Amino acid sequence: MTAATITSPPANPAILPARGGILSSLSDLFWRRPKFLLLLMLLPPLLWLGIVYLGALLALLLQSFFSIDEFSGMINREFTLKTYSELLLPSNIDIILRTVTMAALVTVASAVIAFPIAYYAARYARGKWKALFYLGVMLPLWSSYLVKVYAWKLILAKEGILGWLLEKLHLTWLLDAWLSLPIVGGNSLSVSFTGTFIVFVYVWLPFMILPIQAALERVPVSLTEASGDLGASPGQTFRHVVFPLALPGIVAGSIFTFSLTLGDYIIPQIIGTSRLFIGQAVYAHQGTAGNIPLAAAFTVVPIVIMGFYLWAAKRMGAFDAL
Amino acid sequence: MTPAVSFTKVSRHFGTVRAVDAVDLEIQPGEFFAMLGPSGSGKTTCLRLIAGFEQPTAGHIRIFGEEAQGVPPYRRNVNTVFQDYALFPHLNVLDNVAYGLMVRGIGRAERHKAAEEALALVRLPGFGARKPSQLSGGQRQRVALARALINRPKVLLLDEPLGALDLKLRESMQEELKILQTSLGITFVFVTHDQGEALSMADRVAVFNEGRIMQVGTPQDIYQKPRSRFVADFVGSSNVLPPDFVQRYAGQRRWGSLRPESIRVARQAAGEGVQARVVALNYLGSATRLSLDAGGLRLHATVPAGAALPEPGEHVALTFNREQLHLMEEGA
């Protein structure tokens, strides 16, 4: 092998001729006008999301300013704030407060249960165990929502596994005592707020674990070592170093748990009492009642709440942990 | 002779940033040309303009006399060795090297044969079946070189190709590149921020600053006759002398430069020459570098190994030959 084979032969132009053909000239055009290519790439997704999604959202918002004629049941397409004033009826305020309270409780409980899992996965799990933890969270996250709800119907039913377990442990009295409490109690767990709460926590838990784990992974181990080195007890290290650094992850996770609870109407319908949540109210108003304006106004409530929530979360830097 | 690459008033602006500002430049065929400058000086942008990754905001670029305006990179017979090598991670070494022939529709057997030859040229025969991730930094560098050479480019562009290598490897690669360039006769355009590298490898060097070329010349020119304070400062460790100082020794009010090795240091405080105080000594192996304070002016001088060394704090006298004091251009 000599260098000669690679040296330029005599007829070796510095600029190669265009290859011709539509694809080739298109390719040249994209190189000359990169902005044109960018536009071409963005156009389909933007048209889709802009028309299908934002368009639908705007249509919905528009309808919340319509009202329904009480006699004919027809939608009156005139701008009015009447529908919004209906939101302020005590029964509707009740629904909103109930839903927000539930969302807050679910969020706190998820964070408490999620933290040890995320902490262990981020700090101690290695190699195979790390993969196992990851899949152990991903599989329940992605497995069927309805199947998960259904599984809890099996568990919480009077004759189900939980009742059986408590009976074997001679703890049935405890369950009965809990169920006899006002508000949280009921005929059985599957028709009580307690049941609704448990299922909400179960279904949204993985959404809390992953962001916390992501935030914790970013805390270098040397930070906790430095803290210990400076004389902090493990408890102090946790309070002053680990927890503040994990907080953006918790806030990021809470965006999911909060938002998902606010909008859900299936869990309280299958496991819960007859008292409504926002989602159920929306569903009922748009469905059988045909009151789309009120349903639309109701959906504005979670949008506004989430708007504030996202704004606050952004200020806390939670988006980096998503 | 038609220049290999010529720039006529070429500018490339990014918004308000003038990355390249009205640059005129001619690179001769077969030349090993270095573009030297600090980061952000526009040297890499110039390279990317030649390759066609950027398009000039104004001005004209010609490659062997042919207008490059509107010609995309894949129609320029110019190839690049990237700073991060940019080897295709999904292809093995042989297919990486053969890529340029593949996209030109050369058959499998023929392009693999050519790729094997190119690998032999960069002294990596038999490495074809490996994946880039299985190679060391130096080996990746050679693969990138073989890949860029397989299309027989008229001009080879190298973007800080040795930057990621350790010192020893870097020195041996410098030598190899130089030998390769001489034997292939291809025009090499080489971007670097390392002045030692530029001076030791290139036939000619262009020194860049803030989007402009400060000076073009042979390494000797650049080193010994810097035209401006920037060049004197950036290339090597010249002492930059203010006009007042220069007037006293050369009779002209101009900025001047004096190489550290041109200064002789005498260990008697009351002797002839410039009075100075030794601030610090740096042992360099082949020589010792003195930091000196000459009445507020900071100077450097090198003393060859074996010569008697002054102590820090000692007062010394400095002398130099008048002809070694280089005068810079007016207003530089």
Place this chain on the structure above:
Amino acid sequence: MRSDRSTSAPLALKLAAAAGLLFLHLPILLIFVYAFTTEEKTYQWPPPGFTLRWLAVTWNRPDVWQALSLSVKVAALSTVIAIVLGTLCAAAVSRTRFFGRETISLLVILPIALPGIITGIALRSAFSLMEIPFSTWTIVLGHATFCVVVVYNNAVARFRRTSGSLIEASMDLGADGFQTFRHVVLPNIGTALLAGGMLAFALSFDEVIVTTFTAGQQQTVPIWMLEELVRPRQRPVTNVVAMIVVLVTALPILVSYYLTRDSDQIAGAGK
């Protein structure tokens, strides 16, 4: 990187983490037991006996098959649309820094960040305003919208890890835009797209909240299950379908995990 120094976890943390994982998995495993119970009327535990009978009964139920075929069709169509839109968006966002990048990311994420019921009712009211009748495509329209984000996230992550100079290197060596896409871009982001597509499929296959608003009288598998949960007809068949759904959604998730597992190594090799 830091494994060598870390000591083993405190016992309480181990127990809490293990309990949390068990809490996540036991309910799903329970479904597998119930699929084989001989009890027909209640959710009795422990099951009085085990049988394979309900597998056969489910196999012969045309409504289950119809729901399954609709779900697969919808999920496949939505996945294809999501892959195209998500990839385009990811490519545009990672290629260049342009004004409004953040807004586009937000727009893509919004359909899953806002509660599903909002997307659902918004689509439904839009359909009724424009007098579009319910069809497979109305379901697909909704599903594709929130599936875009999973493909987008996967593709953006891969683009970020793929050296930007690969595209330039390809063009430099003589490949035009289309050749570069085929020989360099696609092979490098292919597995990420496939993984994103798998997740999109699983997401669509399982979706119920938006679907109830966009399906009309049609039944996907989740809608079928919802009907059974609200108005139970044959509980053992529901158990079997639930088990099948768990298996069908677990598979693409596992495949997607294996596809992206080594991506650091693959994509980082260019450096």
